[in-house]
Structures are given as C-alpha cells and as structure tokens.
Amino acid sequence: MPSLNWIGKDAVVKHHKDVPYHLLEPVPALSCGDAASGNLIVQGDNLHALKALLPRYAGQVKCIYIDPPYNTGNEGWAYNDNVNSPEIRKWLGEVVGKEGETLDRHDRWLCMMY
Helix, strand or coil: CCCCCCCCCHHHHHHHHHHHCCCCCHHHHHCCCHHHHHCCCCCCHHHHHHHHHHHCCCCCCCCCCCCCCCCCCCCCCCCCCCCCCCCCCHHHHHHHHCCCCCCCHHHHHHHHHH
C-alpha cells in the first residue's frame, strides 16, 4: 500500500498518539436545520477535531474539508495572515463583504476561494 514518508514523520505520529480524545459538544445556539441530517461543522484544532470524530465516524467519512489556520497573526507562513492590517481589511471588504464586517466567519472566504 502506498504511504507518505517525510523527515520527522515518527515525531508527528507520536504526537498524534499523545493527543487525548475529546467528545464533540453540540452548540444548539449555533445549530440550524434538521439535526438528523448528519451534517457537522466542527470548530477547533484540526488534530483534536479529527480525533473527536473517530469514535463515531471511523470508516464512514467520504470527505473532510480542513481550511488552513487563518488569522493567527503569522506573517511568515505561505501568505500574510494578518487580517487586521488596514490593507487586508480593505481588500476583504471589497472582495468578500462589507468593510468593517466581522471576519471570523470563513464562509465568505470559502466562497471567494472557490
């Protein structure tokens, strides 16, 4: 079976095993639609969120969309992540929403990237 190999993989696998499982906690105030639909939006650290899905959904998931960690303030990554800079806020206001509108929801970003 094909596998991915890279320098440092053993440390990543060990870290994954060291991270504890957490239960998913529904937030009714943020929910909409029929709960029986089976659709989920999980907010949290990718590794914690994926491990929380394992007990109930192992072997059943067809697709998981994981977006990069936006708005961390990190300017040394693949892109400038400082969305609070005036230039970025102006651009986002023009492209994905009204200037001054909250940027903590990623649905607008996802539509823009699609």
